[in-house]
Amino acid sequence: MPSTSPARTPYVIGAYAAAPSLVGWDPVAEGKFLASVFALEGVAGLEVPFTGKLHKEDEAWFLRQLPDDARFVVTTIPGTMARLQADQSFGLASTSASGRRSALDFVQDALDSVKRLNRHLGRPAVVALELHAAPVAAGDAASAAALEASLTELARWDTAGARLVLEHCDALIPGHVPAKGFLGLEAEAEAVQRAADATGHPFGMVVNWGRSVIEQRRPEAGREHITYLRDRGLLAGVVLSGCASVDTRYGPAWADVHVPPAPPESARSGPSDLTISSEGVLEPASLLTIGRIEECLEAAGPLPKTGFRAIKVAAPPNASVEERVAAIAQTLTVAQRASPDPTALAISADDA
Template sequence: MIVSSYAAAPALDGWDPEQEAAFLAAAASLPHVSGLEIPLYATGELHKYDGDWFLKQVRHLPDHLTYVVTTIPDTMDRLARSPDFGLASTTEAGRRAAMERAAVAAEAVRTLNDVLGRRAVRAVHLFSAPRLGAGVAGASSGVKELTESLRQTAGFRWDGARIVLEHCDAAGPSHAPVKGFLRFEQEVEAVLATGTGAGVAVNWARSVLEDRDPGAPVRHVERASAEGILAGVVVSGCSSQATDFGAAWDDSHLPPAPVEPASLLTPQRIRTLAAAVDAGLDVTGPEPYRGLKVSAPPGSSVLQRVALLEESIDAVRTAGF
């Protein structure tokens, strides 16, 4: 599976190149890891502190690894400064800025592929920012803009990487959103309208957070599979109570239960999710990749972080994912 290499990394607590290198090498070498999810930051680099350092490190990682680039750190940084930023923005400036950042992501993909001497990046995760009400005028707005943005980004030089729209929780009337982007149905509509071969990715926790409904991820997988656009499914937990990983109902990337007992991502829910993915394989086109995204409590050692990843991989595989 594709494992997030940054959500549990020591760099989230501060910069220690030796610890970061040890963690990256250990995470990449764990059993059943076929690739890594890596982030694009506001600097345009693929590491929070030192992009050149990261590019040197990946040369020493196993040759079989593939990579998924996520633009969520860059997206959230831009939104903090420009609330109308996003591919679904109804302001010209907000959408233009997001298109420019997508071009930066494409350049980062080409750079990584050049360093590795192969088309190692299989997908790039883009997002349907901004939040409802910030550059998106109403519940039905943003779809047209997102569709046009995805059509335009398809013309960038992605060097073999697939454009994938990863769903985050949407704004709703019952509670404050974590991300607050477009609803899943709107994103599916936009992806289908592009006709470009783009796909969607379902992150278990982010689908749950939308309506605080643990049944939502399976419905999202089934819908995307039926439309033939399911590109990836990521297991990542959340909780209705505060934990060492973060606040209640936050996108804190909790490990699955029983690794984190308070996690709503239980073995039975993982089995149900895996069954939904398997049921859609005949109609979804290329088999979607399966991912794992978990964080680590602040202050964790490298050994603790790697052990947490290993335990989480074992838990989701035991549950059939």
């Protein structure tokens, strides 16, 4: 059962980035992993990857693992990247009519999955559906106008209570090899604001800390992007996911591989019940430090007005189930230590 003590910020967990199923399908191990994640103090629910279904191996099995009181954010990024491999014009921001139509059809499939999850739990459990401004913004392949047109059409659809939010991925920057290479933050924000003004749908945007930093090659970029969106009333969520400027066990420098945060300095004090045993789990080379988490959460401001808070980190290579859970648990502990006092904070379908 997820626990959201009123003394701690509730976090949605992108557990799929550390799941045992990344290296092979074992329903016993996967079930143990999910149950252990839900049991962590401060977990509100999951960020669920949509690839065409809600679990790449067995959606029906996955739905049976879900607690009755959890909340969910469904992300379309895994399916978006897979479809881009087959069709470089695919995306909601595509200037290709066929590429944009394919992306809209994909979102319809994702919304059908939102409805399946809600029906299974008997309530509107999905608070947000994360969309993305594919394709790669090279030449005239993508535009804010095309993205606005897509969002305006989506606002007329039945979202089953889920808020449609655009997660900013790293923009295409001259001289950088991109991880995603989508539209820039300002262009996305313009499209989102115009679509919201035209339709009345509460569109918003989500900042993934690691992806913003990968874009700019500066650790300040995450906080800057959060501040930019909050100032415009568009901030709908913050995802704490790290990156590194050097090669690590998780992947090469500046790769979008969900590097866990750096261990807090031993001299830093925190609440006595928040103990950290980070050996082998947290990443010393990570640019996501407790100080930067504090700055970002302060910049984001209060819940639920500014959306949800999420954690998405990978586990060390060849990790056991226990080590995979520990990667999430230790990151959650760091985030809770950095979080401001969350007075009366809660995630709800109406507020997120």
